Amino acid sequence: MSNSPYVVGLTGGIGSGKSAAADRFGELGAAIVDTDAIAHALTGPGGLAIPAIRAAFGDAVITPDGALDRKAMRDRAFADPNERRRLEAILHPAIGAESARQVSAARAPYVVLVVPLLVESGKYRERCDSLCVVDCPVDVQVARVMTRSRLPEEQVRAIMATQASREQRLAAADEVIDNSGDLATLVAQVDRLHEKYLAAARAVA
Secondary structure (H helix, E strand, O other), X not given: OOOOOXXXXXXXXXXXXXXXXXXXXXXXXXXXXXXXXXHHHHHOOOOOOHHHHHHXXXXXHEOOOOOEOHHHHHHHHHHOXXXXXXXXXXXHHHXXXXXXXXXXXXXXXXXXXXXXOOOOOHHHHOOOOEEEEEEOOHHXXXXXXXXXXXXXXXXXXXXXXXXXXXXXXXXXXXXXXXXXXXXXXXXXXXHHHHXXXXXXXXXXX
């Protein structure tokens, strides 16, 4: 019997709807390990990554309550790729270690590991038994992010330019959730995949 849980890697570009898909998988009983949530914990007030970030970038990127000033850091990271790489060198190992701990500790039929840059990161891909991509047209992504985050279109497209392309994600996918429609359509697709992943997890147990 395998001691390792069956792991589904869930990814998608910014604004694709991967959080909505992850929420539904969680409602159905999957364990959700979200690297974005881990990153927020590491960079929140008193987060374990804050001392290293302060040492690397100074107080200008730390809020009065001791959290990462996301806007200040984002502005610096997009203005200078070296700054982004310095931040990633601090965060990525910590996120990787904590996500691995949460996956190992999960007590569920299977684990959904939510990683925005999963396709770009070989280390995460190696940890997944199956890769599920939440997909929608690029213009839909842009419109959703502009509405949600109130960012200008050029900034949204700049963020997207740092991610894998839609074509690259689809080429890497084992399963695809089409989120170009409404929430009910997404939920129906997740429900079908849930049954598939339950069966796959039982087969390797």
